Structure formats: C-alpha cells, structure tokens
Amino acid sequence: MxxxxxxxxxxxxxxxxxxxxxxxxxxxxxxxxxxxxxxxxxxxxxxxxxxxxxxxxxxxxxxxxxxxxxxxxxxxxxxxxxxxxxxxxxxxxxIPRTPATDRRHADLINYLVRQLRIRKYSPKTIKLYKNILLDFADYTKRPLSQVCRENIDLYLSYNAEAKNVSASRMNQIISALKFLYGELFGEHLVIKNIKRPRNDRKLPSILNHEDIVIIFNHVYNLKHKLALQIMYSSGLRVSEAVRLKVRDIDMKNMTVFVRGCKGRKDRVSILSAKLAEPLNKIMINKQTESYLFDGEMCGKHLSERAVQHVFQNALAISRIKKHASCHSLRHSFATHLLESGVDIRYIQELLGHYSDLYAC
Known part of the structure; x- marks a missing residue:
C-alpha cells in the first residue's frame, strides 16, 4: 500500500x-x-x-x-x-464551477485529446492545445460549447495586449481555437476570418566556433554534453536530440537517423567523427531500442527542459554576451556549413526543411 x-x-x-x-x-x-x-x-x-x-x-x-x-x-x-x-x-x-473542476470541460478536453491523437498530432502539440483551451475556458467562464465570436475576439485581444504574447504564440492560440470550433464542433462561422498576426522576423542568434567550444567546456556531465554536441554537429532540435535511440546512430557512416521530425518527416543528418568516442561510451550495454539519453524515470528519455537548463547554465558561466538558446546550436550548424561552402540545398535537407534556411 x-x-x-x-x-x-x-x-x-x-x-x-x-x-x-x-x-x-x-x-x-x-x-x-x-x-x-x-x-x-x-x-x-x-x-x-x-x-x-x-x-x-x-x-x-x-x-x-x-x-x-x-x-x-x-x-x-x-x-x-x-x-x-x-x-x-x-x-x-x-457551487461555482471552473474549467478545472467542471466534469463537462474535462470530458470535452479528453475528447479533444483523443481526436488529436487520431489525427497523429505530436504529444507536444496535444499538450499545447489542451493548455490553451483550458486557459480559454478559464478566461470566458462559460462552457466551451456556448462560446460566441465576441468571446474569442476578447480572448485574442487579452493575449495580444494585456499579456503581450509573441506572434508565434498568437498563432498557436488561433490554431487551437480553429481545431476545436472548426474541426470538432463544425462551427466555422465562429472562427471565420480570424486574422493571424505577422510573424516576427528576428535574425537568429549565431554562436561562432570559439563560443561553442567554451560553452561545451563548461558542461561536465557526459550525457548532457553529448546531447548538446549532437544538436550542433547534426543540426537537431532539442526535442529531436532527447528522443534519439541507440538504433538511430550509425557509427559506420557517422550519421544519425531522426524520426518523426517536425511535420512528421524522417531525415538523416551527419555526425562529427569527434563524437565517436563519447557515443561508444554512452551506448555500452544499451539495447537498440533504448533511448540514447536516459531520463530520471526508467524507460523515459532525458527531458528537453533539462538540456535547456544545462545550456543556459553553461552560457552564463561562459559569460558570452549573446541571447542564445539550445536552438542557437542548430542555427550555428547551418551557418557554419554555409560559410564552409556547403550547398544550401544540402544544408536544408540536413535540417529537414526546404524553404527558409533558418526556419524552426
């Protein structure tokens, strides 16, 4: 017990x-x-x-x-x-009901989650939509099935003005609302002609070779350091790196197979030969279906937040005066290849997209 x-x-x-x-x-x-x-x-x-x-x-x-x-x-x-x-x-x-305690809301959210899974949305997107719609229900103080266009417009204004959320976050909110009312409720008029904000076109923060060496030198845990090194040497997102399995590493050809990437597309990227030794160390006695980077719970992978936290700590200790994040490693990978004369189309293939070199 x-x-x-x-x-x-x-x-x-x-x-x-x-x-x-x-x-x-x-x-x-x-x-x-x-x-x-x-x-x-x-x-x-x-x-x-x-x-x-x-x-x-x-x-x-x-x-x-x-x-x-x-x-x-x-x-x-x-x-x-x-x-x-x-x-x-x-x-x-x-007794006053809230979205957190009202069973009707809970049932609707559970139905939403099931429908997202049926449509093969990623776990990250499912969690995102769920949290957005719970927040929306909490804001309107009324059942989601009884919402009108004015409620939606007020909620969008609240996020844009009072909370000052980013353009990308506003697009996520609109997508969640469109899925609920357009796909599930079939009430297309409620969400008709909602204008999406223009995306912020900010230049990505690029780390030079010296910056990256300094940051890596301030990460002392082999697992954490290797996760960051693979992100840089292969151009991976943090969500892709933490979900790698032993079977995805090809030591003979020094490549990495990235499964279920953004847009549900698989791809193959390159690995630095310098990572052969730490990779061999970390893969000793692991089964092919095991995660390359173990999490704290048995059978779970290392969390994205843990990797992000390690990177930010190393960046702070390094005293590098740049607003960088884990994702900067991916941008730096693309930039350094481009500067070395690698064809831009090949770089786009390694990154897994074919339009904007610095798309997420």
Whole structure:
C-alpha cells in the first residue's frame, strides 16, 4: 500500500507526492486538470471540492496523509449539501464551477485529446492545445460549447495586449481555437476570418566556433554534453536530440537517423567523427531500442527542459554576451556549413526543411 501526501500550496492547488509507481501515475492521470511539475518532481490537483473528492475516491485503499489546513477545507467540503438536498439548502449545482473542476470541460478536453491523437498530432502539440483551451475556458467562464465570436475576439485581444504574447504564440492560440470550433464542433462561422498576426522576423542568434567550444567546456556531465554536441554537429532540435535511440546512430557512416521530425518527416543528418568516442561510451550495454539519453524515470528519455537548463547554465558561466538558446546550436550548424561552402540545398535537407534556411 503506497503512502501519499497532500499539501495545500496555494489557494488553488494541492501538492501530491508519492514514491514512483506506474500504477499510481496512471491513477493520478485520471484526475482532471492535474499537473506534473518536472523541475520539482511533484503533481498538483485543483484545490476544489470535486477534485479533492474524486482524488480521495480514486486513491481509496492507499494511505493518504493530509496536512492540517487541507483537513479544515475537507471538513467544509463534507458539509456541502448533496445534489439530493432539497430542504431549504442550495444543492451542488449552485457551487461555482471552473474549467478545472467542471466534469463537462474535462470530458470535452479528453475528447479533444483523443481526436488529436487520431489525427497523429505530436504529444507536444496535444499538450499545447489542451493548455490553451483550458486557459480559454478559464478566461470566458462559460462552457466551451456556448462560446460566441465576441468571446474569442476578447480572448485574442487579452493575449495580444494585456499579456503581450509573441506572434508565434498568437498563432498557436488561433490554431487551437480553429481545431476545436472548426474541426470538432463544425462551427466555422465562429472562427471565420480570424486574422493571424505577422510573424516576427528576428535574425537568429549565431554562436561562432570559439563560443561553442567554451560553452561545451563548461558542461561536465557526459550525457548532457553529448546531447548538446549532437544538436550542433547534426543540426537537431532539442526535442529531436532527447528522443534519439541507440538504433538511430550509425557509427559506420557517422550519421544519425531522426524520426518523426517536425511535420512528421524522417531525415538523416551527419555526425562529427569527434563524437565517436563519447557515443561508444554512452551506448555500452544499451539495447537498440533504448533511448540514447536516459531520463530520471526508467524507460523515459532525458527531458528537453533539462538540456535547456544545462545550456543556459553553461552560457552564463561562459559569460558570452549573446541571447542564445539550445536552438542557437542548430542555427550555428547551418551557418557554419554555409560559410564552409556547403550547398544550401544540402544544408536544408540536413535540417529537414526546404524553404527558409533558418526556419524552426
């Protein structure tokens, strides 16, 4: 029997901790609007009667330790009148619903996720659309099926003006709304003629050879350093690098096979001969289907955020005065090949796109 701890950390969130067990992870994933904080290694659920009661029912049979503040709230929840109460008391339908606790929203979001999976959208896009639509529902304070064009326009204005989100983020929001109302609800008039913002055409930050050597010299973990080196030597996105498997590395030809890239296209890219030794070290005793870069959980790959964090730390220690990110390694790969006289069409093939050399 597992021991589970519940702690109220904000007025809206309850922290959930337990020792890792696949069965427990599957259980908590059934709770609507639960969240996993990868950097802090814990889950949260909404601090609301329906969410807490559903959690307790789902995990019945396990030992659950509840902090004192949450016990007070729980006692208040237990005294809330049920839906069968009719003796001068408001029933449960009078309790304010939020997208985080309303089962109708949860069912709709789950249906959305299923439809995205059927259409073979990437896990990253599915998570993105889900979070956008939950935020939209929270903003409108009404069921997603009862939204009008004015609600959508106000939400878009709120993101563009109050939150000042980037053009790329605005396009993601519009795409999520178009999928829900156009593809699932068939209400094309609600989203008709929504104008997309012009993309920001910012020049990518390019690191020179000396910058890259200095940054790599400040990464001391073999796994982390090799992940960054492969991103630079092969022009990979961080999402592609962390998902590489042993079978994708061709040591004989020094190439890497990148599966399910952006746009669901596979491609082959080059590997530097200098990476042969660290690659051999990291692949010792690994099965061909194993991830090249293991994550903290068994059978999981290294997280994108971990690689990004390592890069930013190394950049800060290096004192390089450039606004660079992990993605700068991919841009630098393309630039350095171009400067060496490599044909631009070949570089585009290595990157996996054929229009803009510096497309994401």
């Amino acid at each position: 597992a021991e589970i701890k519940l702690l109220q950390i904000t007025p809206h969130e309850i922290k959930v901790t337990f020792s890792y067990e696949p069965s427990l992870v599957n259980l908590i994933r059934s709770i609507p609007s639960r969240k996993w904080y990868n950097d802090k290694k814990f889950w949260t659920i909404p601090c609301a009667p329906e969410a807490l009661n559903q959690f307790l029912a789902t995990f019945s049979g396990h030992k659950i330790e509840i902090d004192n503040e949450l016990k007070k709230l729980q006692s208040q929840y237990e005294h809330l009148p049920s839906s069968d109460s009719r003796k001068g008391l408001k029933d449960r339908r009078s």
